[in-house]
Amino acid sequence: MKWKIKIKDIIAKKNVKIEDYYESEYIELHTGTYKVIDKRFKVKISIVFTDDTIVVGGYVSGKVERPCDRCLEMTVMPLEGTIEAVYDLKNEPNFKNSEIENLKNVIYYKGEEIDLEERILEALVVSAPDVFVCKEDCKGLCPFCGENLNENPDHVCKEMEVFNIDPRFEKLLKLKEEMQNKN
Structure with missing residues (x-):
């Protein structure tokens, strides 16, 4: 050898x-x-x-x-x-x-x-590093649906919205959805 x-x-x-x-x-x-x-x-x-x-x-x-x-x-x-x-x-x-x-x-x-x-x-x-990332600013995956956030940085899924809604802002979210539906 x-x-x-x-x-x-x-x-x-x-x-x-x-x-x-x-x-x-x-x-x-x-x-x-x-x-x-x-x-x-x-x-x-x-x-x-x-x-x-x-x-x-x-x-x-x-x-x-x-x-x-x-x-x-x-x-x-x-x-x-x-x-x-x-x-x-x-x-x-x-x-x-x-x-x-x-x-x-x-x-x-x-x-x-x-x-x-x-x-x-x-x-x-x-x-070899314990943790390896493809680039320093890698955004990773959506913790709710697994979408690659590097490919879709503006990603929002229903699971994320439901989980992240602060009850104090529910009315504002509904208002936002209504405004998006009008456009």
Whole structure:
């Protein structure tokens, strides 16, 4: 698999740069599974070996097709994630006297190869927003009938009128309807 790198190769070269595409038709994020535009993400990774430690850094970018959380229209959502990891090849984790926040993204590792796909997916998942809107001023859907308010901003439905009528203004609403019927 092209995203698995042998540790002995990294140690021998000391510095490895990878620029390629991570290919996937769909990606699972914390908000759902989405179709990947062009079926790929652009990836740039730099891997450096020093002092029994492998430092991985880079970025991943691409686009997925995702429905807007307000109007439910399918929209293109860009994703840009940062890849960061430190693999400690020498030490063993000591959890007795340390707390989780003190680990500082260090991966204690005893293997023959590193799977960069895990770091790529991690960067994409972390970069995905919890709430996504197609545009900043998206009006969403009518809460009564489901009409897309972006397509019909002046939308008024009977359910909305009945629900929103303040009893003090009922006579004014009737007067408005009478005036509209005359025109």
